[in-house]
Each structure stands twice: as C-alpha cells, then as structure tokens.
Amino acid sequence: MAGFKSTEKYIATRDLEVAVNAAVTLQRPLLVKGEPGTGKTVLAHEIAGALGLPLIEWHVKSTTKAQQGLYEYDAVSRLRDGQLGDPRVHDIGNYIVRGKLWEAFEADEQVVVLIDEVDKADIEFPNDLLLELDRMQFFVYETRKTISAKHRPVVIITSNNEKELPDAFLRRCFFHYIRFPDRATMEMIVQAHYPDIRKDLAREALNVFFQVRDVPGLKKKPATSELLDWLKLLMVEDIPIEVLRSNEKQVVIPPLHGALLKNEQDVHLFERLAFLARRGA
Amino acid sequence: MFSHLVLALRAAGLPASVTEHLTLMAAMKAGVAEYSIEDFYFLARATLVKDERHLDKFDRVFAHCFKGLEPPEGVKVEDLPEEWLRKLAEKMLSPEEMEKIQALGGLEAIMERLKELLAEQKGRHQGGSKWIGTAGTSPFGAYGYNPEGVRIGQDESRHRRAVKVWDRRDYKDLDDTVELGTRGMKIALRRLRRFARQGAATELDIPDTIRSTANNAGSLDLKMVPERHNNVKVLLFLDVGGSMDDHIKLTEELFSAARSEFKHLEYYYFHNCPYEKVWKNNRRRHEEVIPTWQVLRTYGPDYKLIIVGDGAMSPYEITMQGGSVEHYNEESGTVWLERLSSQYRHSAWLNPTPKQSWGHVRSISMLNDLMEGRMYPLTVNGIDEMTKELSR
Numbered sequence: 001m002a003g004f005k006s007t008e009k010y011i012a013t014r015d016l017e018v019a020v021n022a023a024v025t026l027q028r029p030l031l032v033k034g035e036p037g038t039g040k041t042v043l044a045h046e047i048a049g050a051l052g053l054p055l056i057e058w059h060v061k062s063t064t065k066a067q068q069g070l071y072e073y074d075a076v077s078r079l080r081d082g083q084l085g086d087p088r089v090h091d092i093g094n095y096i097v098r099g100k101l102w103e104a105f106e107a108d109e110q111v112v113v114l115i116d117e118v119d120k121a122d123i124e125f126p127n128d129l130l131l132e133l134d135r136m137q138f139f140v141y142e143t144r145k146t147i148s149a150k151h152r153p154v155v156i157i158t159s160n161n162e163k164e165l166p167d168a169f170l171r172r173c174f175f176h177y178i179r180f181p182d183r184a185t186m187e188m189i190v191q192a193h194y195p196d197i198r199k200d201l202a203r204e205a206l207n208v209f210f211q212v213r214d215v216p217g218l219k220k221k222p223a224t225s226e227l228l229d230w231l232k233l234l235m236v237e238d239i240p241i242e243v244l245r246s247n248e249k250q251v252v253i254p255p256l257h258g259a260l261l262k263n264e265q266d267v268h269l270f271e272r273l274a275f276l277a278r279r280g281a
Numbered sequence: 282m283f284s285h286l287v288l289a290l291r292a293a294g295l296p297a298s299v300t301e302h303l304t305l306m307a308a309m310k311a312g313v314a315e316y317s318i319e320d321f322y323f324l325a326r327a328t329l330v331k332d333e334r335h336l337d338k339f340d341r342v343f344a345h346c347f348k349g350l351e352p353p354e355g356v357k358v359e360d361l362p363e364e365w366l367r368k369l370a371e372k373m374l375s376p377e378e379m380e381k382i383q384a385l386g387g388l389e390a391i392m393e394r395l396k397e398l399l400a401e402q403k404g405r406h407q408g409g410s411k412w413i414g415t416a417g418t419s420p421f422g423a424y425g426y427n428p429e430g431v432r433i434g435q436d437e438s439r440h441r442r443a444v445k446v447w448d449r450r451d452y453k454d455l456d457d458t459v460e461l462g463t464r465g466m467k468i469a470l471r472r473l474r475r476f477a478r479q480g481a482a483t484e485l486d487i488p489d490t491i492r493s494t495a496n497n498a499g500s501l502d503l504k505m506v507p508e509r510h511n512n513v514k515v516l517l518f519l520d521v522g523g524s525m526d527d528h529i530k531l532t533e534e535l536f537s538a539a540r541s542e543f544k545h546l547e548y549y550y551f552h553n554c555p556y557e558k559v560w561k562n563n564r565r566r567h568e569e570v571i572p573t574w575q576v577l578r579t580y581g582p583d584y585k586l587i588i589v590g591d592g593a594m595s596p597y598e599i600t601m602q603g604g605s606v607e608h609y610n611e612e613s614g615t616v617w618l619e620r621l622s623s624q625y626r627h628s629a630w631l632n633p634t635p636k637q638s639w640g641h642v643r644s645i646s647m648l649n650d651l652m653e654g655r656m657y658p659l660t661v662n663g664i665d666e667m668t669k670e671l672s673r
Binding site for chain 1: 296298300301304307308311312313314319320323324326327328330331332333336499500501503
C-alpha cells in the first residue's frame, strides 16, 4: 500500500507522516489533536485521498451515543407498526438502523473512518467503543448476529481537548499533536493552496499574519484556515502590497481583518494598539 | 528492546504501558520507522505519548535515554541505524550474559554509575559530549543490558548534527506542572466542567408518555424531557490586594472563565484571610460589605467552596483575635475558616504561588492544616486534583 505523504494540497510534516503510516500499517486508530484550524479534519480527507480509499465521516455531537455509530434499534416505529398491524413488524431486522461503523465494517473494500471531535460527546463515549475499535467487531443483540469488519478500516479520531479521554482508550491509539506550523511550513502550505499567488504578496501577508499571532493577549489566535481565507480575500480584492507593509515596530490593523480576528475584543485590542502606535509616531 | 525507554518514561511520570510498548515493537517490525533515528523518535512519540501535556517530558526522557545515539564521524546516518536495530533485536538476555553483567559488579552497581552519568548529562542540552554504550551504536548500554559490559567513554564528539528534534523542546509550554497561562486556564476549566456537566441530553418522561398515550386512545406517543444536569453549585472566595496583586490577572482569568462554566456560582472577595465580612464589589468594598454569617446562611452545604488566595500573611492574621491588618476582627481567622469548612464539606484552597515555596511560608502551612490538606496549586494539575477531591 502506498504510504501517506504530503500532497499538493496538504503539507504534512514528517512526524505526521510517520504517525499516519504507523496507524495505517498496524491498523490502529490515530488520535489527532491540535489548535483549531490546523487541519485535523482535513487530514482524514487527505489520508483517504492518498490511500485511494472511500471516507466515512462520523461527526460527533454532545448528544451522540457510541451505540449510534454501531446500530440503533428503532423500537418506537416497531411498536407503532405493531399497533397498526403492519406485517413488517415480525422481522426485527427491519428496525435495525445501521450506524457509520457498521457501514465501514460491511464495506467491500477498506475504508477510512473519521470520528470527528470525539471529545464533544459524553465522557463515556470513548469507553463504549473500546472493544469495537480494538477487535473491529460488535454484537447485535436484537438479531443475535456478530458484525465483524471485512477489512479493518483506517480510523482517524480528532479531539479538541474539551474532555479528558480515558486511558484505556488512549492506549489503543496512536497519537499526534498537530503543532502550529512554522514559517517555512506555512509558506509551503500557502504555496500548495494558492500556487499562483504573487510571491511578494504572500511574503508580506505572512509577515503580518505572524505579527498578529505574536500580539500578546489575543483571545483567539488566527490559525491556518483563517490565513488561507484571508489570503483569498486579499487576492480577490486585489489589495496593494503597500497596505500590508509596515515598519517593524508599528502595529497596523491588517486590511480585511474580519477574516483573521474572530472576536470583537481582539479587534478592539488591535485598534488600541494601532492608536498607541500612531500616537507614538 | 527499548524497554528502558518505556521504564524511564514511567519513572518520569508518563503513563506508558506494556500495550504501547508492544505496539511500538510491532510498528518497528513492520518497518514504519524505516531505520532513521528521527522517524524512530516520531514513531515512539506517536505510540507512547497520548497527551500533548506530556510531549515535553517525553522529549527530555528521550534525549536522556538516547544520548550518544548520534553516529560517529564518517558514518552516514542512513547506514548506521539498521545495524544497531538488527543487532539489538538479536540481543535478548541469556544466562551467560547475565553472568557477565554480574562479574562487572552487579547490575545495580552499573545502573548507579550510569544514573550518575546520565544525571550529569541532563544538565547539558547539547548532544554528544559523553557516550554511553559501545562506540555509540548501542543506546542500550545505558541501562546495562549489554553483554559486552558497559563501556563508558568520554570522547568529544566532533561531529554534531543540527539540533535534534527532541532537544528543541517545542512542547515546553504545554507541560501541565507549569502555572496556568491562558491556554492552560482553558483546559483546567474544562476539568472543572467535568463535574458540572454529566450525562447526555434526553430521557424518556414515563408519566407524561403514559398520560399522552392514554389521551391518544392507546396509540403510542413518546414524551421526552431533557436530562437533568448535575447542578454543581460553587461558592468562590477570592483574595484581593496586597501580596495577591501579582496574581490578580491569573485569578481574574480563573474567575471570568469559571463564571461561564457554572450555573450557580457565587463569588465574594476577602483580604488575606476570610473574617466576618466579605464584599462583592472591590471599588465599594468599604461601603457594601456583606456579613460572612449572611453568606453562610444563604448558601447551603450543597455548595462547594473554593478559596483562591496566596495565603501569604503574618501568622497572627490567622490565629489571633484582632490580627487582621485592615480592621479589628472579633474572631480569629481560624474560627472563621473552621466555620466555613464545617459548613461546606466540599471545600478547597487554590494557591497561585508555586507549591515548592509553600514550605517556606508559615501561614501557608497553617492554612493547609486548617483546610485539612486540601490546598492545591493553581496549575492544571492542581485544579485537576481539586476537582477530583471536590466531586467525591
């Protein structure tokens, strides 16, 4: 099988490649954490693309139960059918609704499963999936059948660190923490997304971007996804480079800052800094 | 092989387990690391570390364990590791090998000597000034599992590669024993939320379902109600002024974040030690005081009490009647603290000063005794421990 490497669209650092390849080779889940906007969810798409496998996405919410990923027994519609005398009621199999993991296990080829934002769910959620992810099989009580994976799927799990994950769960995973990319990596990422961007524009924009990230006290530091959005805006609006250029000491509010700063306190902070800088000059 | 890395990690407090060790072995066998040291580092990290808080510790332990891993001059990086990997795979301990080790003065003695050397190396963060193992090819000399005996040379390494990844210590600020920064604060408060929110959203309302089904002439009509959340009630006492000025930002951050996490959160300010009055508004602290008795009467014992303060004061302020620096207090701080902790069975003291310095300040240890040892540092770890204690 071809290993996972940086693609034209997605720049993966070497440590990420190693982690992904380890998870794929040993068929264990890969847990990915990192600042919001560093490409955790996109990673699953890229892995699926690189390995040429279909992707099954399971987005977890606060109300999601582990069981829903396997199957659900729709007792209510069966009861209703029973009351109405529908003949379907005699086969319990008609009321088993398949979940995402079942789909993945039953698939005829290996698939990539993304369990997105696992920490959003209840604290017991990961524990309830231990055996299923370990053995890649589960038992359907209603029909007395064991569903086991035809091909062990590649499982990618993302977390925003809202909850502590149980040790037993962690022990079964590989772990990767996506660090915020450094300047060189960021340049590659920009290049990958906008190959036809003007070199000087990219350079100045990155200067401003890293300057913004360095401002102490920002509530939400802009991340990669924000930078990409902002660059796109800059290109569409055709902003002259001079606007971005500033001497080192001065803080300027970047043009179209709405794409970078997502919080009115942060914008306010910037306005204050810019005001102080102007007065100082 | 590599078991010494796992053992060293465990000794450093990282929860690495046998399962993970075996996973690492399997991954090595499957050739994931492709015989490059850096890949091996990445692989070991992905396998053994499961929390970014531990990444820095891992880097340190890794550097410590694999000191001397850099190849000697003239040998290509790509050429070497394959050799040691294979060599090490063959080297499982046999009885004769054990004897050899015994002959060298016993495993213990060797380990002791190695520990000393490793400790020395810890101080320096550059690679390769001291080598442990045979010609630097075997990292496992470090813990004495080397049949040829342990040779400790002191070669100056002339060839030093660019700074190694694990020596860069990129994850330093994610370590959970440092005092809280803004990011740490966020994570810590998620801990607090752990006992504030439990259980998922909906459950079946049986009485209502029965009533509604009956109304429907027997055809089923399900009624759901939102599941009751665990309503945690928190009473927060914050020290202001004086020696707390240094910690005010930290306390403010904690407070503002705590406010959004709890439905029932009441806060009061005090100075140094809680006495008979507290206040809600710092600007009007002298006009709008609230008797502590009133607080005790208003908020029942189901509240959890968290006191935030550095506890740095004169011991008299705690033990003596009239000891307060600001006013004449009828009853001593001890009396008030005992009153508070008997009313609130779940109470804790959070202290923003580092735990190591507590022993030097007498008032802190006195307060700690009064709180029956429930004083915690204002770090992610500290808040974690406090949460565990409070949610018992």
